[in-house]
Amino acid sequence: MPPVSVSAATAAKLPQATTYATIPAAPADPARFAVTNGLVVHPLAAQVVYAAPGKAPVAMLPATELGAPTWVPVVRTGAGWDQVLLPSRPDHITGWIYTAGAKLDTRHTSYLLRVNLATHRLSVYNDGKLLGAWTVAIGAPGTPTPTGRTFLLALLAPPDPTYSPLIVPLGTHSNALSTYGGGPGTVGIHGWPDSSVFGQSVSNGCVRVPATALQLVSTIPLGSLVVIS
Numbered sequence: 493m494p495p496v497s498v499s500a501a502t503a504a505k506l507p508q509a510t511t512y513a514t515i516p517a518a519p520a521d522p523a524r525f526a527v528t529n530g531l532v533v534h535p536l537a538a539q540v541v542y543a544a545p546g547k548a549p550v551a552m553l554p555a556t557e558l559g560a561p562t563w564v565p566v567v568r569t570g571a572g573w574d575q576v577l578l579p580s581r582p583d584h585i586t587g588w589i590y591t592a593g594a595k596l597d598t599r600h601t602s603y604l605l606r607v608n609l610a611t612h613r614l615s616v617y618n619d620g621k622l623l624g625a626w627t628v629a630i631g632a633p634g635t636p637t638p639t640g641r642t643f644l645l646a647l648l649a650p651p652d653p654t655y656s657p658l659i660v661p662l663g664t665h666s667n668a669l670s671t672y673g674g675g676p677g678t679v680g681i682h683g684w685p686d687s688s689v690f691g692q693s694v695s696n697g698c699v700r701v702p703a704t705a706l707q708l709v710s711t712i713p714l715g716s717l718v719v720i721s
Contacts, residue, residue, distance in 0.1 A: 532715030541587030563715030579663035656683035
């Protein structure tokens with residue numbers, strides 16, 4: 493099914509599917525805790541995102557996000573279409589990209605990250621093999637870490653780090669905080685200088701991890717799936 497034609501003027505008015513945006517018209521994730529087959533796409537140029545094949549446009553997916561190439565996981569495929577996770581609010585939204593003739597880089601990542609909130613545990617897998625598991629800190633009761641599947645959105649190296657040399661934003665947000673530190677309440681994975689927090693529910697929603705875990709996560713391809721349960 494071909495896409496609905498979108499003029500340049502219409503495209504310019506569509507919200508950018510970034511961590512800063514809210515896209516109320518985007519469809520919900522059909523399987524919030526399911527594991528994908530590892531297919532990820534990167535738009536080489538901004539792509540129109542549709543509510544469904546043949547339906548109205550809801551957003552534009554930019555080529556870059558937080559200074560890094562935009563990579564999003566594919567959760568469903570159809571003839572000429574990919575349904576992808578979006579990093580915008582509300583959490584757990586998706587959109588459809590028309591892939592026929594689109595400027596897309598499509599790859600496969602064999603990595604999967606799982607965060608078990610009940611056990612305060614981060615486990616990292618590659619092609620089904622456990623690479624490591626760590627006790628981590630998660631969100632406090634008033635600022636809980638959001639559950640569901642999301643993905644590695646970017647890799648940031650603060651020029652003057654205060655609590656972590658690297659920060660890995662995810663494609664999900666705090667349900668309790670609409671803003672934090674000047675940002676839109678994006679939840680991420682990062683280090684922490686005081687190891688006594690690991691195993692505790694003390695953060696503003698982010699997952700604080702030991703240095704060895706952070707180093708490994710920083711090498712994993714963007715777009716890789718993260719399932720928080």
